[in-house]
Amino acid sequence: MKLKLGIRSIGEAGKHAFNHNRQIIQLGKLGKVEEAIRIFFNMTHKNLVTYNSMISVLAKNARIRDARQLFDQMSLRNLVSWNTMIAGYLHNNMVEEASELFDVMPERDNFSWALMITCYTRKGKLEKARELLELVPDKLDTACWNAMIAGYAKKGQFNDAKKVFEQMPAKDLVSYNSMLAGYTQNGKMHLALQFFESMTERNVVSWNLMVAGYVKSGDLSSAWQLFEKIPNPNAVSWVTMLCGLAKYGKIAEARELFDRMPSKNVVSWNAMIATYVQDLQVDEAVKLFKKMPHKDSVSWTTIINGYIRVGKLDEARQVYNQMPCKDITAQTALMSGLIQNGRIDEADQMFSRIGAHDVVCWNSMIAGYSRSGRMDEALNLFRQMPIKNSVSWNTMISGYAQAGQMDRATEIFQAMREKNIVSWNSLIAGFLQNNLYLDALKSLVMMGKEGKKPDQSTFACTLSACANLAALQVGNQLHEYILKSGYMNDLFVGNALIAMYAKCGRVQSAEQVFRDIECVDLISWNSLISGYALNGYANKAFKAFEQMSSERVVPDEVTFIGMLSACSHAGLANQGLDIFKCMIEDFAIEPLAEHYSCLVDLLGRVGRLEEAFNTVRGMKVKANAGLWGSLLGACRVHKNLELGRFAAERLFELEPHNASNYITLSNMHAEAGRWEEVERVRMLMRGKRAGKQPGCSWIEVQNQIQHFLSHDPAKLRPKNIQIILNTLAAHMRDKCNTSDMKSAFDIL
DNA sequence: ATAGGGTTAG
Numbered sequence: 001m002k003l004k005l006g007i008r009s010i011g012e013a014g015k016h017a018f019n020h021n022r023q024i025i026q027l028g029k030l031g032k033v034e035e036a037i038r039i040f041f042n043m044t045h046k047n048l049v050t051y052n053s054m055i056s057v058l059a060k061n062a063r064i065r066d067a068r069q070l071f072d073q074m075s076l077r078n079l080v081s082w083n084t085m086i087a088g089y090l091h092n093n094m095v096e097e098a099s100e101l102f103d104v105m106p107e108r109d110n111f112s113w114a115l116m117i118t119c120y121t122r123k124g125k126l127e128k129a130r131e132l133l134e135l136v137p138d139k140l141d142t143a144c145w146n147a148m149i150a151g152y153a154k155k156g157q158f159n160d161a162k163k164v165f166e167q168m169p170a171k172d173l174v175s176y177n178s179m180l181a182g183y184t185q186n187g188k189m190h191l192a193l194q195f196f197e198s199m200t201e202r203n204v205v206s207w208n209l210m211v212a213g214y215v216k217s218g219d220l221s222s223a224w225q226l227f228e229k230i231p232n233p234n235a236v237s238w239v240t241m242l243c244g245l246a247k248y249g250k251i252a253e254a255r256e257l258f259d260r261m262p263s264k265n266v267v268s269w270n271a272m273i274a275t276y277v278q279d280l281q282v283d284e285a286v287k288l289f290k291k292m293p294h295k296d297s298v299s300w301t302t303i304i305n306g307y308i309r310v311g312k313l314d315e316a317r318q319v320y321n322q323m324p325c326k327d328i329t330a331q332t333a334l335m336s337g338l339i340q341n342g343r344i345d346e347a348d349q350m351f352s353r354i355g356a357h358d359v360v361c362w363n364s365m366i367a368g369y370s371r372s373g374r375m376d377e378a379l380n381l382f383r384q385m386p387i388k389n390s391v392s393w394n395t396m397i398s399g400y401a402q403a404g405q406m407d408r409a410t411e412i413f414q415a416m417r418e419k420n421i422v423s424w425n426s427l428i429a430g431f432l433q434n435n436l437y438l439d440a441l442k443s444l445v446m447m448g449k450e451g452k453k454p455d456q457s458t459f460a461c462t463l464s465a466c467a468n469l470a471a472l473q474v475g476n477q478l479h480e481y482i483l484k485s486g487y488m489n490d491l492f493v494g495n496a497l498i499a500m501y502a503k504c505g506r507v508q509s510a511e512q513v514f515r516d517i518e519c520v521d522l523i524s525w526n527s528l529i530s531g532y533a534l535n536g537y538a539n540k541a542f543k544a545f546e547q548m549s550s551e552r553v554v555p556d557e558v559t560f561i562g563m564l565s566a567c568s569h570a571g572l573a574n575q576g577l578d579i580f581k582c583m584i585e586d587f588a589i590e591p592l593a594e595h596y597s598c599l600v601d602l603l604g605r606v607g608r609l610e611e612a613f614n615t616v617r618g619m620k621v622k623a624n625a626g627l628w629g630s631l632l633g634a635c636r637v638h639k640n641l642e643l644g645r646f647a648a649e650r651l652f653e654l655e656p657h658n659a660s661n662y663i664t665l666s667n668m669h670a671e672a673g674r675w676e677e678v679e680r681v682r683m684l685m686r687g688k689r690a691g692k693q694p695g696c697s698w699i700e701v702q703n704q705i706q707h708f709l710s711h712d713p714a715k716l717r718p719k720n721i722q723i724i725l726n727t728l729a730a731h732m733r734d735k736c737n738t739s740d741m742k743s744a745f746d747i748l
Numbered sequence: 749a750t751a752g753g754g755t756t757a758g
Contacts, residue, residue, distance in 0.1 A: 022749055052750040083751040090752090114752035146753035153754095177754040184755095208755040239756040270757040277758090298758045305758065329758070 017045050021053050028057030031297050031327040033356075048076065052084050059088025062328060062358035065386070068097075083111045086119075093389065095119045110136075114143035121151025123418070126160075133164075142172045149175060153182020158191070177205050184213025189222075204234050211237065215244035235263065239271045246275035270298045277306035297327045304330060308337035328354070332361045339368035363391045370399030375408070394422045401430025406439070419450075425458050432465030437474055440465075444481075454481070456490045463496035467503040475500045479513075488516065495523045502531020507540075526558045533566035538575075541566035557589055564598035568605060576602040591619070597627040604634025609643055625654045632661065636668050644668050652684070659690040 020043050027036040040046070040054045051074050058067035071077070071085045082105040089098035098119045102112060113136045120129035129151055136144045145168040152161035161182050165175060176199050183192035192213050199206060207230040214223035227233070227241045238261045245254040258264075258272045269292040276285035285306050289299060300323045307316035320326065320334045331354050338347035351357070351365045362385040369378035382388070382396050393416045400409035413419070413427045424447045431440035440462065447454065459482055466475035479497060487493045494517040501510035510531045517524060525548045532541035545563060548555065555563075560583045567576030580599055583589050596619050603612035612631060616623055628650045635644030648665040655661065662685035669677035 018749060025750070049750050054750090056750060078750095080751050085751090087751050109751095111752050116752095118752065141752095143753045148753090150753065172753095174754050179754090181754055203754095205755050212755065234755090236756045243756075265756095267757045272757090274757060296757095300758095302758050333758080 017043065017047050017050060021047075021049050024050070024053045024057055028053075028060060030325075031061060031329075032325050033057060033061040033063060035325075048078055048081070052078075052080050055081065055088060056084050059085070060091050062092075062356055064088055064092045064094065079105075079107060079109055079112075082106075083109075083115060086112065086115045090115055090119045090122070092387065093122065094387070095123050095125070110138055110141040110143060113138075114141070114147055117144050117147045117151075121147060121154075124155065126151055126155065126157070140170050142168070142170060142175060146172075146174050146178050149178040150181065153178060154185060156182070156186045158182055158186075158188075173201060173203055173206075176201075177203075177209060180206060180209050184209045184216070187213070187217045189213050189217050189219065204230065204232060204237060207231075207233075208236050208240055211244070212240050215240065215247065218248075220244060220248055220250075235261075235265045235268055239268055242268070242271050242275070246271075246278060249279075251275060251279050251281070266292075266294055266296050266299065270296070270302060273299060273302050273306075277302055277309065280310055282306040282310050282312070297323075297325070297329055301330045301333050304333045304337070308333065308340065311341075313337050313341050328356065328358050328361055332358075332364050335361070336364050336368075339364065339371075342372075344368050344372055344374075357385075359385075359387055359389050359392065363389070363395060366392060366399075367395045370395055370402070373403055375399055375403050375405065390416075390418065390420050390423065394420075394426050397423060397426040398430060401426065401433055404434055406430055406434050406436060419452070421452060421455050421458070424452055425455075425461060428458065429461040429465065432462060432469075435469065437469075437471060441474065441477075453485065454487075456487055456492045459487055459490075459493045460496045463493070463500045467496070467500040470504050472504040472506065475504060489518060491517070491519075491521055491524070495521075495527050498524060498527040498531065502527060502534060505535055507531060507535050507537060522553055522556060522559070525553055526556070526562060529559060529562035529566070533562045533569060536569045538566040538570035538572055542575075555583075555587060557592060557595070560587075560589065561592075561594050561598060564595060564602065568598055568602040571606055573602050573606045573608060591621070593619075593621050593624040593627060596621070597624065597630055600627050601630040601634070604630055604638075607634075607638045609634060609638055609640050613643055623650065625651060625658075628654065629661070632664055636664055639668075639671070641668055641672055641674075652688075656688045657690045659685060662688075662690055 020039055023039055024036045027033070027039070036054070036057050040050065043050060051070065055067045055070055058064070058070065067085065067088050071081065074081060082101060086098045086101050086105075089095070089101070098116065102108070102116045105112065113132065117129045117132050117136075120126070120132065129148060133144055133148050145164060148164050149161050152158070152164065161179060165171070165179050168175065176195075180192060180195055180199075183189070183195060192210060196202070196206065196210055207226065211223050211227050211230075214220070214226065223241065223244050227237065230237050238257065242254050242257050245251075245257065254275050255272065258268065261268055269288065273285045273288050273292075276282070276288070282303075285303060289295070289303050292299065300319065303319050304316045304323075307313070307319065316334060316337050320330060323330055331350070335347050335350045335354075338344070338350065347365065347368055351361070354361060362381065366378050366381050366385075369375070369381065378396065378399055382392060385392065393412060396412045397409045400406070400412065409427065409430050413423060416423060424443065428440045428443045428447075431437070431443060444454065444458070444462070447458075459478060462478055463475060466472070466478065475497075478500075482488055482493055482497070494513060497513045498510045501507070501513060510528060514520065514524060514528050525544065529541050529544050529548075532538070532544060541563060545555070545559070548559075560579065563579050564576055567573070567579065576599065580591070580595065583595070584591060596615060599615050600612045603609070603615065609631075612634065616627065616631065628647045632644055632647040632651060635641070635647060645665060645668075648661055651658070651661040662681050666678045666681040666685075669675075669681065
């Protein structure tokens with residue numbers, strides 16, 4: 001009797017534990033770790049599964065250290081406990097820790113081997129994964145083989161993937177899909193289609209892969225055709241197609257699809273909300289958010305981010321406050337919102353109050369400090385964070401680079417164990433930002449030696465640095481490199497090349513690149529037009545504008561900045577005015593301060609100062625320093641002291657520490673013989689402690705950068721350069737009215 | 749009920 005009762009009570013306790021274990025797992029999936037932990041501690045009858053489940057939940061919710069602690073505390077472990085812990089490390093990208101456990105575990109099964117192989121493939125250590133695959137005792141278990149195929153396929157090593165695929169004794173559908181994923185994820189849709197059609201058996205995952213592949217490669221109509229043929233589309237199929245439409249701006253079509261979905265899950269709702277957020281239609285997003293039956297943390301976070309993206313921080317905070325269970329993602333979202341609005345100290349307070357930071361949260365705070373130039377605080381956090389990922393390291397590298405501390409950036413870079421493309425890009429961009437071309441180029445070469453191929457952003461950032469520095473020689477070398485590495489068809493790279501050549505004064509090369517690009521976009525046109533403008537080719541700019549219109553490319557704000565500045569550089573005031581009018585009336589573009597700035601420059605140069613000033617008075621946007629600077633310059637040339645003084649005073653408000661504004665005004669007074677005024681402005685300048693940044697320019701001659709500082713001692717210059725400068729000065733004196741050009745001679 | 753391999757949302 002007693003025994004029976006005992007057994008029954010154990011049975012009931014077991015049932016109890018069973019239910020609690022399930023609860024723990026479910027809460028873990030919802031990200032509610034704290035609640036899961038509470039249940040765990042309140043359980044009187046914990047069994048082995050309870051511990052295993054708790055370890056899994058902790059590991060998957062950024063509490064990997066707690067997970068390990070619990071694992072170590074267990075008096076009895078089974079194989080699942082070991083596998084769960086290894087899976088936890090896999091989830092947190094901690095391969096070394098996983099490998100240590102794998103080495104000491106008492107026995108291994110197929111799960112253990114597959115886990116470890118996946119660990120290595122995720123880190124890109126394919127040789128290591130391959131070694132392990134050879135050692136797997138059970139050759140018929142497909143998971144290990146499949147993990148290996150996926151590893152090769154994701155890296156684009158199709159031949160290796162295919163070899164493993166053909167070698168494996170028993171294939172299942174996942175093996176086929178892993179191969180297929182390799183093709184679709186790497187944009188090889190031709191191969192993908194071939195493989196897909198050769199498959200005798202397909203499931204919805206195979207179809208979904210194809211649709212996603214077409215979406216990714218920009219072939220929306222093929223994606224749609226395939227989507228419509230899917231025998232039993234599931235939620236993933238619908239969401240993939242929806243996001244495909246959203247990606248190409250077809251918001252209304254995406255909504256239509258959403259309304260047609262037979263069964264919507266949370267992900268479907270979240271995808272639609274994210275689509276509206278991405279399109280900055282936050283009100284629409286909120287409407288759906290309020291309607292959706294079950295909100296999860298992604299739904300809440302999307303709305304919070306949506307409000308932040310449109311600058312409504314208060315609304316974001318309200319939503320956050322209403323959120324029932326604030327997980328780390330939501331906390332980080334709001335914290336980033338504070339950072340983006342420059343409220344970094346509030347963000348830091350919030351950071352301190354967060355209990356369990358994950359890597360993303362640490363990284364966001366570090367990025368916040370780093371972007372505001374507070375590198376000491378960034379470093380402090382970086383040192384404190386328990387687990388760093390590549391983003392953490394890269395943030396520090398670009399932070400130091402922006403702060404002009406390339407020695408520190410290099411130190412961080414060298415201390416990094418696994419450098420990725422972004423690390424190299426950050427370092428190279430840093431060198432370029434700090435005018436260290438040679439170091440940048442050396443890094444580019446070193447990067448190649450270490451087996452890392454530069455990507456489009458390597459080229460885009462190096463080219464834009466070359467453009468800003470007019471470093472033509474480096475730009476040319478990059479161009480050759482780009483041609484060799486096959487990135488010429490990338491629009492980012494192509495457009496950066498156009499801009500580089502244009503800014504280096506090589507209009508013909510810019511045109512050549514423009515012609516070589518297979519399918520130009522608006523940015524390509526804008527780069528070309530700005531290039532013409534910059535180099536004084538107004539007629540070419542006009543022609544390009546006509547041609548782009550005939551090809552049905554619709555100009556934007558930037559196009560018109562280019563067009564107006566083309567007119568301005570060529571002294572074509574009336575055409576400029578016409579274009580300005582056309583922009584507003586025919587293209588419904590609201591002029592920005594930059595457009596007005598061009599207009600003022602345009603009118604000011606030809607002496608139409610009254611009109612320039614009336615333009616400024618009539619404008620709706622706030623005038624910027626560039627605009628007042630143009631007006632002041634024009635007033636000096638055309639000797640309008642009264643208006644010049646007005647413009648100068650606005651400039652003193654906007655940039656009180658910029659000495660050149662004070663100097664221009666004081667020179668104007670001097671030229672008019674008003675010596676008391678000269679003294680007054682000089683006093684004002686001293687009062688504001690305005691410092692003069694010496695005028696600086698440089699050109700590249702035979703791979704050497706030659707710097708020129710205004711008023712630098714002539715003896716520091718090479719003799720031949722000084723001779724050229726003197727000759728130039730003589731030419732200028734010959735052509736111009738000396739008193740007007742006085743400032744131009746400052747450099748000589 | 750807890751651990752592995754292929755597809756979707758922040």
